[in-house]
Amino acid sequence: MRDTRESRLLLVLLIAVAFALITVDIRGGEDSPVDGARQGAATVFGPIESGVSAAVDPVGNAVSAIRDSGDRHDRLAVLEEENAALKARLGSDDRSRSRLKQLDKMLKIAGKGQYGIKGAQVIAIGAAQGFSWTITIDVGADDGIKRDMTVLNGEGLVGRVTTVGPNTATVLLASDPDFTVGTRMESGDELGFASGQGDRPLRVELLNGKAEVKKGDRLVTFGSQADRPFVPGVPVGVVSRVDPSGGGLTRTLYVTPYVGFTKLDIVGVVVEAPKKDPRDTVLPPKPKPTPRPTVTVTVTPSPEAPVDGQNQQEQ
Numbered sequence: 001m002r003d004t005r006e007s008r009l010l011l012v013l014l015i016a017v018a019f020a021l022i023t024v025d026i027r028g029g030e031d032s033p034v035d036g037a038r039q040g041a042a043t044v045f046g047p048i049e050s051g052v053s054a055a056v057d058p059v060g061n062a063v064s065a066i067r068d069s070g071d072r073h074d075r076l077a078v079l080e081e082e083n084a085a086l087k088a089r090l091g092s093d094d095r096s097r098s099r100l101k102q103l104d105k106m107l108k109i110a111g112k113g114q115y116g117i118k119g120a121q122v123i124a125i126g127a128a129q130g131f132s133w134t135i136t137i138d139v140g141a142d143d144g145i146k147r148d149m150t151v152l153n154g155e156g157l158v159g160r161v162t163t164v165g166p167n168t169a170t171v172l173l174a175s176d177p178d179f180t181v182g183t184r185m186e187s188g189d190e191l192g193f194a195s196g197q198g199d200r201p202l203r204v205e206l207l208n209g210k211a212e213v214k215k216g217d218r219l220v221t222f223g224s225q226a227d228r229p230f231v232p233g234v235p236v237g238v239v240s241r242v243d244p245s246g247g248g249l250t251r252t253l254y255v256t257p258y259v260g261f262t263k264l265d266i267v268g269v270v271v272e273a274p275k276k277d278p279r280d281t282v283l284p285p286k287p288k289p290t291p292r293p294t295v296t297v298t299v300t301p302s303p304e305a306p307v308d309g310q311n312q313q314e315q
Helices: 005-031 035-111 308-313
Strands: 116-126 134-137 150-152 157-164 170-175 180-185 191-197 200-207 216-223 234-240 252-259 266-273
Touching: 035 150, 134 266, 150 200, 157 180, 170 191, 200 234
Parallel strands: none
Antiparallel strands: 116 134, 116 266, 134 170, 150 157, 150 266, 157 170, 180 191, 180 216, 191 200, 200 252, 216 234, 234 252
16 A cells, blocks of 8 residues: 555545444443354454464474473572582591591590690691791790690600691601601610601610610600690600611611601690600500411322332333
């Protein structure tokens, strides 16, 4: 249709009629005079709408599926977060159990040796003083910690306190090359001095060059004057090698320490020394030797096997 004056008038007239019908339909309600026309239109256009709806529904379903997929993704993300949190809690529980186990072992050592200890946690490990083997613990002067106090854990001797701050302290580990502690052999009075060698076994110089020592013998701290820096009886380690005696005044031993210096967590600072030397009572029970199974072999000779001397008689 061309855009003429007559066409514009016809369009205005149709719009006016449409508004009039809408007004009459709204005012008539259920008795609307156009209700029959509406039903007729529904009868004519209903199948068409159904077909269009059937054609459009897959698209609508796809959109709904995408929306639901997004919801499912959100729910999955929430579940993954909850699982991660649960794993973290489980991990935390494992860590707590590990620390409780360490604390329990340390308290047993303190009980056997009658040491008064202040528990602490390792908060740093590294070269706090030059290139020394040190750790930093979370207790200090405010907790009664002083310089030259013995530090131990549930395995044995860790080191000694060297620097004290208000809330932290630095501990020189027994593995440090500048570390030296007096030692005593188990079940005897052979004395010596143990020195750190980094990640290698401790080096012990026995004062008696003719002392009878063998692999597997154990050592404890001898103790210092006034129990500073070392209290007596703390387990040090196990002899792993004995240098042959060269007729010198001392004898050299190499001792594997009880403590793993690279995995320290819970330690205790001895703030009160025992009233008497605990001697060897703090040492762990000796491992029981593993029995070696014996095998008995019974050999039954074959009837066809020659008897001793038989071949010689036949010849």
